[in-house]
Structures are given as C-alpha cells and as structure tokens.
Amino acid sequence: MDALDRLAEPGLDLLGRVDTLLASGVPETHRLWPLLRRMQVLPGDAVRGFLELHPAPLATAGHAVRRLVRGYDDAGATLADPVAWSGPAASAYDEARGALLRHLDEGPESLVGRLESTAGYADALADWVEGSRLALARALADVLRSAEAVTVLAATRPGVDADPAGVLAAAEIAVRVLSVLGVAYDGAETLLRQWGPSLAETTWRDRPVNAPRYGGTTRIGR
Incomplete structure (x- = not known):
C-alpha cells in the first residue's frame, strides 16, 4: 500500500462531493473547462480509474520478458555450433544459419x-x-487540507443547496487534481512516442545472397 492507497478513501469522498457540485454548473470562463474538455472525465472518476494502476505488475512483466531471452540465447548457441560438412548444401545451410542468427540476436x-x-x-x-x-497522492493531500475542501464539505451537507462559493471551491479542487493527471497522461504519451519505434514488429531482413547449386558433392566430416 502506497501513499495514494492510504488517501484513496478520504480523497474519493471529497472528490465525489466535488463532482456533485460541478454538476450544478461551473462559470463558462473558469479555467477548469479546458481541462474538462481535454480529460473528458470528472476528477472523482479520473482518480478512481487511476487507482487501478500499479507499478508492480508492469515490473513483473519486464522481468518475465527478460527471462525469455535465455531461450533465444540457447537457440543461438545451437545454431553457432560448427557443422562438419562441406559442399553446396553446407554453404546454403551456413548462409541460412547466419541469417537466422542475425534475426535472432543482432x-x-x-x-x-x-x-x-x-x-x-x-x-x-x-x-x-x-x-x-506519488504526484497524485501529494495533490490529494494538498486539497484534503485546503480551505476549498472545508467549503465543499459545508456546501454538500444534507439539506444544503449548492451555492456559488461551493461550486467555485469544487472547481478549484478539480483543477488541481486534473492538472496533475494531465501531466501524468502527457508522460504516458511521451513514453509511447519514445519507445514506439523499438516496439514495432520485427521482420525477416536477410535474403539469400547466392542461389543454391545442385548436383555438387557433399562431404561429411573434416
């Protein structure tokens, strides 16, 4: 359990109230609107979805993929073993073997x-x-102890109608939370752009240089 998990319950309670107040209408000129149009989600739902993301499964997947490299190393070692034969068939095999080795690990x-x-x-x-x-946890910690949080709690008490002060306080909290999530999503898009080319499907790059010759003599052994 990390800091975000520990803040999840009070954070989601506050943001649920924020979402309720935002639904009553935010002034059109408020700086929240560009964030809402970009994120297409209210802060409570956004944080609820982000809580499902954890680093451990991704780190485990990275380790599992690296373990697969050992199998390719074994296949490469087998292909690299010298073959005691000569002739046209041996030459064709050596050419194909070299191409496969390059495809495996070059x-x-x-x-x-x-x-x-x-x-x-x-x-x-x-x-x-x-x-x-961690960044989202810090943002939640800040808004939970903010004056805006007090205003939002007061504005969402049972029997109390939403007032402009409560709506504006909710909008300010929403800006803080969605701004952090916007930076996070920018980071994810940057990673995809950086890594995308090296994640593309690999293709067979080599082609036989020499056409195979038939009718020659194949010799086994040195």
Missing part, C-alpha cells in the same frame, strides 16, 4: 532486441505509474 531490430525493448518499456511504464501515483 541489433535492436532482432528478436532479442525487440524483447529487450519490450522489457525496457514495461520498466519505464512501471516508473511512470509509481511517479504519477
């Missing part, structure tokens, strides 16, 4: 390169989730 576009990139992306996402949860 450069970022190889299968191993893509696995390492996938693991790196999972690690980067885990770091993003951890940092974003």
